[in-house]
Amino acid sequence: MAAVESQLIVGQVLQSSSTQYTIIEFIGEGSFGKVAKCHVNSTGELVAVKIMKDGFVQGVEEELSMLNKISELDPDQFNLVKFHERFEYSSYTCLVFELLEMNLLQYLKTVVGSSMYVNQIRPIAKQMLVALQRLQSLGITHNDIKLDNVMVVNTEEDTLQVKLIDFGLAHPSSSAPHGKWLQPLGYRAPEVCLGLPYTEAIDMWGLGYMLANLYLTTNLFPVRCEYLMMKAMVECLGMPSEDQLLFGMHAQRFFCGDEDELGLTWRLLTPEEYSSINTVKAKEWPTRRPHFNSLDDLIYIYEEEDAAEFMDRREFIDFLKHLLTLDEEKRFSPTDALQHPFITMTHLSQDADSSD
Structure with missing residues (x-):
């Protein structure tokens, strides 16, 4: 055809x-x-x-x-x-x-035109958590949470309303395929990268990554090279656990274990080792791309505007830490995330000058 x-x-x-x-x-x-x-x-x-x-x-x-x-x-x-x-x-x-108006990537580029304040990100986060909480109750994993798959219902409304779309890669959570490549580069959860069994927790990782993109107006991790993506993940979030590295079907694409007097010590492959093992050349780190040593670095990339906004920003970064957790068993569920102060705004309730 x-x-x-x-x-x-x-x-x-x-x-x-x-x-x-x-x-x-x-x-x-x-x-x-x-x-x-x-x-x-x-x-x-x-x-x-x-x-x-x-x-x-x-x-x-x-x-x-x-x-x-x-x-x-x-x-x-x-x-x-x-x-x-x-x-x-x-x-x-x-x-x-x-028919919905535009996706969040289009909205960010054409309507906002710059990074979003965390108080603008909050209603998007809350609505997506409600959607993922309901999908989880139905036993559905979406598998493709990203800016392109969240649609703005109406840009003319005062409060942004969004909806989750595209269930082309969704499947029952009970039948998640082991070792299958899912999610676009950058958005890919560590358990997917390493070839470990995964659960609907990959959707929470995808949500955290998407919200970080709204805050940064760019990808948190490089998206054009899987080696650089993993390198950035390790620099920012630390090494995966020994169990993740031992049992991940794809772990040796990125990591190797060196024997010493203390036993097996894991490290990230060098670019040359990665290129040799995978027959795919690792790309050079982009010249203008910063290295984030921690998610805490994101707090300070913009100037402080006022005390309430800065406090809100700190809660947002703490919220991201619970979504972008390497160990999926420690990652927030949608129900956990809905109780976080960034969503409930309890950290702002005592501040008479704060406004959402």
Whole structure:
């Protein structure tokens, strides 16, 4: 079958068993195919239609299984995208969703234009925690938490409302595949990098990384080289535990154990060792990219504006530490995170001059 983009055009009508959808424009694209903004001919409503390429039928069935579970909930209450229907058109599989305004990456670049204050990040964090708490209760792991997959509902509202989208990589938490590569580079949780069994805790890691990106306006760790990503992770968060390194299927891609009189001592491979073992050359550290020795370094990258804002910033960094924890068993769950002072704002409640 030819590629989706060569066969479907603006103005074309997609027909389900009950509804006609006219393509207005194409608003997204991925390995799966394209997303089209469509007009519902019978009601005038605007929707987003995910049009899948031919080779993604199995992925569609898995995604549909997750969407059907989610559809039993109130998607507005739990900050999840609203799913309408699935239908076949010609040789395409189409999934119809509510139309949302833009993703957080677009919002950061086009509306904010700079880093976000932590009081702007808080409502996004809280809404995503509610979404992940509900997914966890349903036994679903999203597997792809990132700026592109969180949509802004309406940029005109005073309080930013967001929703989690794209369940193409989601699966039941009980059947997490061992050793499979998931999550984009940078966002990848340490247990995934090392080839360890993983749980829905990888979504909390992805959320922490995403929130750090909103604060920095760039990636916390390098995203174009897995060696540099791991190097930055070790510099900022420390070494993985001995058990993680001993039992990780992929641990020897990044680390080696040296024998000495004290036993086995683990260290990160040098760039030359990594390149030799993996037959992939490690990239050079980008010239302008800072080295963060700790998440605490993030507190001081911007000037202090006032005492309350600085206190809020400190709580935000403490909050990130609980999400970006190397040991998934010690990482916050969504329920834990919702009780943190950064979310509850108890650290600001006694400050008459503070404002959220």
